[in-house]
Amino acid sequence: MPMKQMVLIFMMFIAGCPSLERSETSTAKPREVLIVYTGNLLAELKPCGCSQEEDQGGIERRMQYLKDIRREHPHILLVDTGDHFKEPTRQGKLKAETLLTATEQMEYDAVALGDRDLLYGSKFLKDRTQIPWIAGNLMIDHFEPARSRVKIFPNGLKVGILAVADPGLFYGHISLSIEDPKQTVLNLITPMRETEKPDLIVLLTHAKRESALNYLNLEGVDIVINGHMDTDSDDIDMAPVRKDGRLFVQSSPRGQKMGELRVQIDADGNKSFKHNLVKLDSSVKFDSEMVKLYEQYNEKVEAIFFETLAGKRNKSKQSVYAGETVCKTCHPAEHSVWSGSGHGRAYDTLRKINKAFDPECLVCHVVGFNIPGGFISELDTPGLKNVQCEICHGPGRDHASSPESGFGNQATEACKQCHVKNHSPRFNYAKYWPRIKH
Ligand code: HEC
Ligand code: HEC
Numbered sequence: 001m002p003m004k005q006m007v008l009i010f011m012m013f014i015a016g017c018p019s020l021e022r023s024e025t026s027t028a029k030p031r032e033v034l035i036v037y038t039g040n041l042l043a044e045l046k047p048c049g050c051s052q053e054e055d056q057g058g059i060e061r062r063m064q065y066l067k068d069i070r071r072e073h074p075h076i077l078l079v080d081t082g083d084h085f086k087e088p089t090r091q092g093k094l095k096a097e098t099l100l101t102a103t104e105q106m107e108y109d110a111v112a113l114g115d116r117d118l119l120y121g122s123k124f125l126k127d128r129t130q131i132p133w134i135a136g137n138l139m140i141d142h143f144e145p146a147r148s149r150v151k152i153f154p155n156g157l158k159v160g161i162l163a164v165a166d167p168g169l170f171y172g173h174i175s176l177s178i179e180d181p182k183q184t185v186l187n188l189i190t191p192m193r194e195t196e197k198p199d200l201i202v203l204l205t206h207a208k209r210e211s212a213l214n215y216l217n218l219e220g221v222d223i224v225i226n227g228h229m230d231t232d233s234d235d236i237d238m239a240p241v242r243k244d245g246r247l248f249v250q251s252s253p254r255g256q257k258m259g260e261l262r263v264q265i266d267a268d269g270n271k272s273f274k275h276n277l278v279k280l281d282s283s284v285k286f287d288s289e290m291v292k293l294y295e296q297y298n299e300k301v302e303a304i305f306f307e308t309l310a311g312k313r314n315k316s317k318q319s320v321y322a323g324e325t326v327c328k329t330c331h332p333a334e335h336s337v338w339s340g341s342g343h344g345r346a347y348d349t350l351r352k353i354n355k356a357f358d359p360e361c362l363v364c365h366v367v368g369f370n371i372p373g374g375f376i377s378e379l380d381t382p383g384l385k386n387v388q389c390e391i392c393h394g395p396g397r398d399h400a401s402s403p404e405s406g407f408g409n410q411a412t413e414a415c416k417q418c419h420v421k422n423h424s425p426r427f428n429y430a431k432y433w434p435r436i437k438h
């Protein structure tokens with residue numbers, strides 16, 4: 001079924017299966033909880049802003065969204081399906097710490113663990129005692145997240161939450177043993193239904209979509225919320241799936257969209273679901289607390305940048321790059337087109353938004369960042385700012401001292417280094433080249 005149709009169907013209320021419990025008279029109004037879910041955050045604190053389409057998500061907008069929705073709705077269950085972290089680097093860890101602080105302040109009800117969440121070890125997670133971690137089938141050394149959780153709402157509704165991860169995603173992890181996820185759900189669900197008697201059971205799964213869909217067959221589970229990404233540019237099929245009155249939904253990539261699942265339960269225990277995805281785009285304001293938190297992160301990134309400069313200076317030798325001012329002497333026409341293009345001011349773009357020290361941005365906005373002889377800092381290498389000639393044509397010091405034709409004609413191949421999906425989703429050589437043709 002085409003996705004559009006699928007989504008339309010789920011926009012309507014769908015009647016679910018009646019539960020065995022009938023505690024109230026059938027004239028009572030149905031009670032409602034709003035499940036709000038995220039996942040696959042991959043340490044993305046703030047979208048880079050390289051393209052409008054991808055300018056979604058980030059902690060500043062997420063917090064504002066949560067404050068707004070909590071004012072509107074008294075019964076919210078906020079959950080995450082895992083995969084918070086990305087790079088095993090110093091900056092990656094700094095982002096991870098900032099993200100967990102944001103997560104604490106957002107007051108989640110349950111946060112599941114994915115394969116990327118053990119990147120910095122279990123202590124890193126354990127120390128965040130305010131985060132309601134949940135993992136049904138992961139036996140982690142020195143860390144015991146809850147196996148299940150139950151939340152009781154002021155309207156009396158009781159929601160049971162379970163979480164399991166697919167063992168296949170955890171190859172190579174030490175200090176961890178993993179139990180069979182399906183058996184774990186069955187082992188947890190039976191006592192939960194007997195003692196807690198929840199009105200609704202939500203299962204958070206961390207698995208590939210195809211295998212997570214199987215959890216829809218598990219007796220007792222009402223809703224499956226799945227997350228997992230192999231790479232940060234994976235396309236994720238976000239279409240909800242309904243089966244026998246149960247519902248499967250999927251967390252969006254990199255926190256770009258908030259999942260909203262409105263569940264109504266009538267006096268006879270009949271459930272109906274209404275699903276919606278909310279884009280965290282520029283129509284959502286920035287929450288001021290999170291703006292401050294992000295600024296603190298940014299200051300630490302800047303401090304690391306200056307701290308590492310000395311080491312880079314020592315390593316710098318005769319550069320393979322000549323720099324655009326040298327090219328200009330013999331190719332003034334090409335130079336004047338270039339300097340009027342976006343490539344000619346790509347560094348300024350970063351400086352204007354206080355990002356001209358962030359390695360995660362500089363790689364694509366200057367010449368040869370992290371390459372010997374390449375950009376170090378504006379002070380050290382003022383001639384290597386911006387997306388210059390030599391990024392596309394290749395290092396040209398030799399060419400500049402003894403010019404010959406045929407130099408740098410591999411340039412058409414260079415674009416895809418930087419015009420990648422998450423930063424330039426509309427890139428198309430035939431459309432882009434004419435805009436910088438020289
Ligand atoms: C993988 C390469 C890459 C990385 C990394 C990258 N950018 Fe970009 N950036 C681009 C490309 C390519 C464009 C142009 C996109 C287009 O027009 O299709 C761009 C455009 C932009 C623009 C819009 C410029 C304008 O005025 O149109 C901003 C702002 C920006 N980047 C900021 C950042 C920041 C901040 C970071 C780091 C957090 C960053 N970029 C990291 C490649 C990158
Ligand atoms: C001293 C003058 C001089 C400098 C400096 C110079 N070039 Fe050239 N460049 C030439 C000449 C001459 C040719 C050959 C033109 C021809 O015969 O078609 C050439 C050819 C090229 C070509 C290939 C054009 C073709 O027709 O095959 C490219 C691309 C190029 N230069 C880029 C650069 C870049 C980038 C820089 C700076 C790193 C640079 N040049 C610096 C003089 C120069």
Ligand code: HEC
Nearest residue numbers: 324327331334335338343387388389392393411412414438
């Ligand atoms: C974003 C990548 C990029 C940048 C930056 C860039 N060029 Fe080019 N340049 C190209 C491409 C692509 C071509 C066309 C190659 C083709 O069509 O075969 C080209 C063509 C040329 C040619 C003509 C080559 C020919 O075969 O006729 C020259 C000369 C040249 N560039 C010089 C420069 C100089 C000088 C600069 C810096 C001031 C510069 N370029 C910046 C990508 C770039």
Ligand code: HEC
Nearest residue numbers: 341342343345346349364365387414415417418432433435
């Ligand atoms: C080193 C990374 C990098 C490479 C390689 C690169 N670009 Fe870009 N490109 C950028 C960035 C960064 C921007 C955004 C610049 C800004 O406005 O700050 C950009 C912007 C653009 C724009 C919009 C700006 C304008 O002036 O219209 C076009 C078009 C473009 N690139 C085409 C190309 C083409 C074609 C190639 C390959 C021949 C290429 N780029 C290679 C990084 C790159």
